[in-house]
Amino acid sequence: xxxxxxxxxxxxxxxxxxxxxxxxxxxxxxxxxxxxxxxxxxxxxxxxxxxxxxxxxxxxxxxxxxxxxxxxxxxxxxxxxxxxxxxxxxxxxxxxxxxxxxxxxxxxxxxxxxxxxxxxxxxxxxxxxxxxxxxxxxxxxxxxxxxxxxxxxxxxxxxxxxxxxxxxxxxxxxxxxxxxxxxxxxxxxxxxxxxxxxxxxxxx
Amino acid sequence: xxxxxxxxxxxxxxxxxxxxxxxxxxxxxxxxxxxxxxxxxxxxxxxxxxxxxxxxxxxxxxxxxxxxxxxxxxxxxxxxxxxxxxxxxxxxxxxxxxxxxxxxxxxxxxxxxxxxxxxxxxxxxxxxxxxxxxxxxxxxxxxxxxxxxxxxxxxxxxxxxxxxxxxxxxxxxxxxxxxxxxxxxxxxxxxxxxxxxxxxxxxx
DNA sequence: AGGCTATTGGAATGGTCATTCCAGAACAAG
DNA sequence: CTTGTTCTGGAATGACCATTCCAATAGCCT
Numbered sequence: 001x002x003x004x005x006x007x008x009x010x011x012x013x014x015x016x017x018x019x020x021x022x023x024x025x026x027x028x029x030x031x032x033x034x035x036x037x038x039x040x041x042x043x044x045x046x047x048x049x050x051x052x053x054x055x056x057x058x059x060x061x062x063x064x065x066x067x068x069x070x071x072x073x074x075x076x077x078x079x080x081x082x083x084x085x086x087x088x089x090x091x092x093x094x095x096x097x098x099x100x101x102x103x104x105x106x107x108x109x110x111x112x113x114x115x116x117x118x119x120x121x122x123x124x125x126x127x128x129x130x131x132x133x134x135x136x137x138x139x140x141x142x143x144x145x146x147x148x149x150x151x152x153x154x155x156x157x158x159x160x161x162x163x164x165x166x167x168x169x170x171x172x173x174x175x176x177x178x179x180x181x182x183x184x185x186x187x188x189x190x191x192x193x194x195x196x197x198x199x200x201x202x203x204x
Numbered sequence: 205x206x207x208x209x210x211x212x213x214x215x216x217x218x219x220x221x222x223x224x225x226x227x228x229x230x231x232x233x234x235x236x237x238x239x240x241x242x243x244x245x246x247x248x249x250x251x252x253x254x255x256x257x258x259x260x261x262x263x264x265x266x267x268x269x270x271x272x273x274x275x276x277x278x279x280x281x282x283x284x285x286x287x288x289x290x291x292x293x294x295x296x297x298x299x300x301x302x303x304x305x306x307x308x309x310x311x312x313x314x315x316x317x318x319x320x321x322x323x324x325x326x327x328x329x330x331x332x333x334x335x336x337x338x339x340x341x342x343x344x345x346x347x348x349x350x351x352x353x354x355x356x357x358x359x360x361x362x363x364x365x366x367x368x369x370x371x372x373x374x375x376x377x378x379x380x381x382x383x384x385x386x387x388x389x390x391x392x393x394x395x396x397x398x399x400x401x402x403x404x405x406x407x408x
Numbered sequence: 409a410g411g412c413t414a415t416t417g418g419a420a421t422g423g424t425c426a427t428t429c430c431a432g433a434a435c436a437a438g
Numbered sequence: 439c440t441t442g443t444t445c446t447g448g449a450a451t452g453a454c455c456a457t458t459c460c461a462a463t464a465g466c467c468t
Contacts, residue, residue, distance in 0.1 A: 024317065026230060030426060040446040042429085051426065104316075111379050112308075112316030113228065125379060160385055161392040168372030175315050175329065181364055188365040192396045234456060244416040246459085255456065 009047070012037050014065070017058040021106045024113055025055055052121070059124045062106050067128070070094075075135040080143035081190070081199060084136070084162075088186040095173055095182060105170035133163050140197070147198035158196060165189060213251070216241050218269070221262040225310045228317055229259055256325070263328045266310050271332070274298075279339040284347040285394070285403055288340070288366075292390040299377055299386060309374035337367050344401070351402035362400060369393060 015037040019028045030051060034041050048054040070090045073083045103109070107128045114121050137159040144150050150158065166189075173182060194200065219241040223232045234255060238245050252258040274294045277287045299306045307313075311332045318325050341363040348354050354362070370393075377386060398404065 157388050164372040164376045164389045165369040167375040168368040171371040172368045184361050185368045
């Protein structure tokens, strides 16, 4: 029936994801996507309803191939502050690997450009936030078991704080090449969290 | 010589600022600006070299009319953690005053959309970051005088952390209507800072 | 009023973009 | 090879945009 698709669907989405991530949704044209993916213009429109649908596929793939590998450790059963530290290390390592100004987080970049009308896109961004929040809550809860200094509401607040604060890390990484500043930020964040939870050293 | 300008130059820039702030640089067209400001198309181009120059004027005016009123207290001589708390209160109050999803911070919104080529714009954004960083450093330094728990390098790191973390607050405020979450974030941030500085209560 | 200058807003220009269309190429099966 | 199907990529379409131009207009001074 169908002829073998030249680049597999995953490869296609990966190429598109790379472009969207680097330049942001609005700065990528369909022409760019045709050039980058190697897939014909007509085929793009028969595989996806349009530019926005393709972007949604990219957001989903981003969760699988970027968020899960980095954040999965925090979501794992029994994870604590140490796993949060490892997550931060992964973010820093990715940042250091890039040559130019970093690309930051696809979700956060999109958030700053999206309009209230693009409800489908917004829904995906919110789901991402809930995912991180939940993972952080579990890890902090686990860590709190050691000394039981906080009640559940306080852990909830601390997880929320961490999530919002982390968004600053991504925003910052877009504009600055100063990796040392980012490293220092991560170190301070971990110290503050450890301090509040009563854990005095964090072993990564 | 010159005829009185219909809306004063400040009023013109204020109108443009409002639009840019709400919708972002790329989502505002010159047609929008003509409609909103009430100034003729030709006049806009004789007063400013183009859209980007007008935007730069808006960024400058943003510093004067938005940043200074909110952040000036932190920059004042002798300011400490209490003034940082007042600054956060002002941010929250502005957020609560808006009906729809908040506009966040013009500088941060722009940061997510700007390209590395727009050097003039980038320079202004970086200057903004330096301004906040400096103010925060001074306030934290002042607060640290009370108990002298930290050395200067640690204060520097704490100021950097606070700055990056605050960027998350603005990012978050764009996507969510959950003011309570923002309030909780501010509360937690202040507590963490106070804790690290040895100040146990923060009176605003 | 009459002349001068600054301002105006509509039209024209040249560009980019998403999306649609379609004629032909590439492929598989008979 | 022939037929039927899928894929391709260039061209066409219609929309939007920044910028430039310019004839008409509105205010100011003498």
